Amino acid sequence: MDVGNIIRAIDSQNYHITNHADEEAEDDQxxxxxxxxxxxxxxxxxxxxxxxxxxxCLIYGKNIAGxxxxxxxxxxxENQRxxxxxxxxxxPARWINWRERRTES
Known part of the structure; x- marks a missing residue:
């Protein structure tokens, strides 16, 4: 997948936020x-x-505060959405450098 397609869709306001994503965003402020x-x-x-x-795809990024x-x-x-x-x-207990899942021991 090309992250550029997602960014272009966001920039053109052609996106949808699922109810689940909305709830998770609210939970994590x-x-x-x-x-x-x-x-x-x-x-x-x-x-x-x-x-x-x-x-x-799973995207890792940082907010403006890092x-x-x-x-x-x-x-x-089809809809470029x-x-x-x-x-x-x-x-952090589940991720290495935020990019790789830690293996469970």
Whole structure:
């Protein structure tokens, strides 16, 4: 997946935020602008090409304060629309450098 497509969709206001993502953002006290900022300055750390109805990806980025944010986005190629599936502040106990999941022991 190309993060540029997601950024272009965000910039053209062609996006959808799922109810789940909205609830998770509220739980983690994330506002939409800081989520968008993290995507614009982020990187894809995991692709989910088999997801349906659209492939998706996990993006790691930071907000303007430098705090890590993970967001999962799908991209509807037909409508050039980005879909925010979920978003959260990653737990440092579960991530190495915010990019790689720690293995459970």
């Amino acid at each position: 994330l506002d939409i602008e800081e989520i968008f900022y993290s995507v614009r300055n982020g990187e894809i750390i995991k692709d989910y090409p088999e997801d349906q109805p659209h492939s998706s 705090e890590p944010i993970h967001s999962v986005w799908a991209y509807d190629e 980005a879909i925010l599936i979920t978003v959260y502040r990653p737990d």
